Amino acid sequence: MILADRIRAWLGLAALLRGARVRQLVPAAALVVVSGVLPVTFILAMGQVVATVWSTSDVPDTATSWLVVAVLAMTAQQLLDPLWTVLTTGIARSIDRHAHHRLITNALSAPLATAERGDVSGKLADAVRLHRQGLPTPGSGAAALLPLTARYLQLGAAVAVVGVTVSWLVAVPLLAAAVLLRIGHRGALSRYFHHYWHGLADERKRVFYLHNLGTDSVSAKEIRALRLTGWLRERTGRETAAYLAKTWKARREVYFGPFLRYTAVGFGVGVFAIVTIAVLHGQDPGVAGLVVAAQATLVPLRFGRGIPDCDTATEHGHLAHDVITGHERAVRAAHTAARAPAEPVTIRRDAAITFEHVHFRYPGADRDLLRDVRLTIPAGRSTAIVGLNGAGKTTMIKLLAGFHTPTHGRITVGEHDLGDLDPVAWRQRIAALTQNFTRFDLTLRDNVLLGAAHRPPDHGALLDAITLANAREILEALPHGLDTVLSPRYHGGVGLSGGQWQRIALARALYAQAMGASLVVLDEPTAQLDPRAEAAFHQEFFELTAGVTTLVIAHRFSTVRRTDAIAVLDGGTITEHGTHDELLARSGTYATMFRLQADRFDQLAG
Numbered sequence: 001m002i003l004a005d006r007i008r009a010w011l012g013l014a015a016l017l018r019g020a021r022v023r024q025l026v027p028a029a030a031l032v033v034v035s036g037v038l039p040v041t042f043i044l045a046m047g048q049v050v051a052t053v054w055s056t057s058d059v060p061d062t063a064t065s066w067l068v069v070a071v072l073a074m075t076a077q078q079l080l081d082p083l084w085t086v087l088t089t090g091i092a093r094s095i096d097r098h099a100h101h102r103l104i105t106n107a108l109s110a111p112l113a114t115a116e117r118g119d120v121s122g123k124l125a126d127a128v129r130l131h132r133q134g135l136p137t138p139g140s141g142a143a144a145l146l147p148l149t150a151r152y153l154q155l156g157a158a159v160a161v162v163g164v165t166v167s168w169l170v171a172v173p174l175l176a177a178a179v180l181l182r183i184g185h186r187g188a189l190s191r192y193f194h195h196y197w198h199g200l201a202d203e204r205k206r207v208f209y210l211h212n213l214g215t216d217s218v219s220a221k222e223i224r225a226l227r228l229t230g231w232l233r234e235r236t237g238r239e240t241a242a243y244l245a246k247t248w249k250a251r252r253e254v255y256f257g258p259f260l261r262y263t264a265v266g267f268g269v270g271v272f273a274i275v276t277i278a279v280l281h282g283q284d285p286g287v288a289g290l291v292v293a294a295q296a297t298l299v300p301l302r303f304g305r306g307i308p309d310c311d312t313a314t315e316h317g318h319l320a321h322d323v324i325t326g327h328e329r330a331v332r333a334a335h336t337a338a339r340a341p342a343e344p345v346t347i348r349r350d351a352a353i354t355f356e357h358v359h360f361r362y363p364g365a366d367r368d369l370l371r372d373v374r375l376t377i378p379a380g381r382s383t384a385i386v387g388l389n390g391a392g393k394t395t396m397i398k399l400l401a402g403f404h405t406p407t408h409g410r411i412t413v414g415e416h417d418l419g420d421l422d423p424v425a426w427r428q429r430i431a432a433l434t435q436n437f438t439r440f441d442l443t444l445r446d447n448v449l450l451g452a453a454h455r456p457p458d459h460g461a462l463l464d465a466i467t468l469a470n471a472r473e474i475l476e477a478l479p480h481g482l483d484t485v486l487s488p489r490y491h492g493g494v495g496l497s498g499g500q501w502q503r504i505a506l507a508r509a510l511y512a513q514a515m516g517a518s519l520v521v522l523d524e525p526t527a528q529l530d531p532r533a534e535a536a537f538h539q540e541f542f543e544l545t546a547g548v549t550t551l552v553i554a555h556r557f558s559t560v561r562r563t564d565a566i567a568v569l570d571g572g573t574i575t576e577h578g579t580h581d582e583l584l585a586r587s588g589t590y591a592t593m594f595r596l597q598a599d600r601f602d603q604l605a606g
């Protein structure tokens with residue numbers, strides 16, 4: 001890392017201290033000063049004790065007084081340690097709260113196209129991993145700057161003592177040696193961390209992935225079912241050993257050479273200082289001065305072994321801070337590049353949604369996924385999109401929700417261009433029920449109310465949505481009713497089956513619709529249900545959403561045929577569009593797909 005970057009990184013870390021409270025920083029600053037001067041106070045007091053005792057055979061009162069000062073200084077140094085821990089922990093927590101808030105805000109405000117980019121999602125995953133591994137956080141890195149400052153004050157005071165009591169000819173090389181030892185030590189540490197974090201990134205991700213496989217509730221089930229426990233143990237052990245071997249190799253390469261060189265320098269300067277002190281005092285044997293000088297000389301030389309409590313914390317703090325600011329920069333760049341939304345507009349509930357010659361290509365892809373898509377989704381009617389796996393159906397929904405922007409063409413809502421609408425306000429108009437709907441480890445009440453978190457909770461609408469979604473029985477069986485946490489991991493919590501969760505997710509979507517959403521999107525939420533349960537689900541769904549603008553993605557044609565219009569997405573474009581009967585009569589792709597599925601179903605039933 002070049003010097004300017006290094007300085008910027010230190011200043012960035014120091015700037016984090018703004019996240020701490022004044023009532024934390026003021027005592028910490030006082031502690032820095034006190035800790036900075038205590039060692040030389042002890043050294044000077046001991047010098048006075050020796051000087052007084054040496055010059056007379058009686059022990060005078062002044063010697064006792066200086067001894068008391070020395071003992072107090074030494075005791076205070078020990079007592080300050082727990083105080084440091086309390087203060088720096090509090091400061092680190094305050095800073096980390098800010099840092100975490102920044103991370104979450106950035107992650108959630110990032111446009112989906114940015115959030116899904118490998119470098120951005122990788123940074124977010126790194127930040128989370130750094131946090132989870134219990135490694136020092138940005139907050140503890142910034143807080144460690146305070147004891148580090150105290151150590152530099154100690155250095156300055158000790159060098160001044162040597163300069164005044166012996167000679168600046170000794171003090172200046174001592175200071176230079178301390179700085180050199182420090183640069184050498186921190187440089188090696190920083191190179192090691194850089195290598196560990198960037199050079200071994202893939203190995204580290206793999207090892208943590210394997211460790212998580214056995215403990216993650218979803219994958220652990222599959223590992224057990226497939227009897228992969230032995231395989232997982234062997235693979236995790238092998239990859240962990242290989243990873244640790246590389247880590248230790250890097251440690252040896254990065255640390256060992258510099259350690260030898262800098263120890264030699266420190267040793268040389270130490271010998272020089274002690275010889276010089278002895279020579280100077282040989283002409284004027286002041287024992288007290290000799291005691292002071294010898295002790296003060298050791299302070300700078302101790303810098304050679306690093307400052308373990310501060311160095312690891314600040315180096316990790318740099319890393320964690322770097323990851324968070326990198327993520328923030330990428331998100332900010334995406335916001336700057338995004339078009340500023342126009343004034344808030346009123347969208348009529350009867351506004352049709354139209355894809356006008358829409359082309360779309362994912363960033364980094366070499367060709368368009370969607371090509372000249374033209375489709376109108378009329379208000380108050382249901383429309384289905386069908387197509388093979390990977391045809392781009394979900395991508396059309398992402399475009400419709402404003403998560404991505406068409407590469408060419410546009411989507412309109414009534415007379416408005418979707419790109420001109422406030423994306424947050426627009427998304428609040430959409431009630432979505434998707435393949436991977438979230439099962440919040442929260443109460444039933446929260447799970448439904450989150451459908452319209454931007455509106456004050458409406459208890460009547462909440463119960464109506466639960467009733468309409470046929471989830472009343474689920475509610476009545478829960479031990480604490482609406483306030484039961486839907487997760488067995490909580491005391492008094494209850495786990496639900498896949499089908500029961502589907503009902504809760506439907507209730508959430510219906511609640512969103514009751515609270516103002518004008519477009520209901522259904523993206524394969526029933527993929528895990530058996531055909532009968534799926535048919536019943538859709539029957540209810542279409543009854544409940546009659547007269548509402550609905551967009552459905554489903555692979556089962558028994559579902560699709562209930563919609564008012566069907567669009568076939570094939571080769572990136574809409575190739576057929578009409579009612580079920582019209583498309584069957586046309587004997588095109590839809591008719592072929594429908595008959596294939598019907599035949600297969602007959603075979604299975606027969």
Ligand SMILES: Nc1ncnc2c1ncn2[C@@H]1O[C@H](COP(=O)(O)OP(=O)(O)OP(=O)(O)O)[C@@H](O)[C@H]1O
Pocket residue numbers: 116362363365369387388389390391392393394395396
């Ligand atoms: N964020 C992304 N970045 C790059 N490519 C993506 C991204 N998301 C999806 N794709 C690619 O776009 C293509 C279409 O994906 P999409 O999810 O829209 O298909 P789909 O028609 O909904 O498929 P399915 O029926 O299997 O759910 C796939 O090839 C997929 O790999």
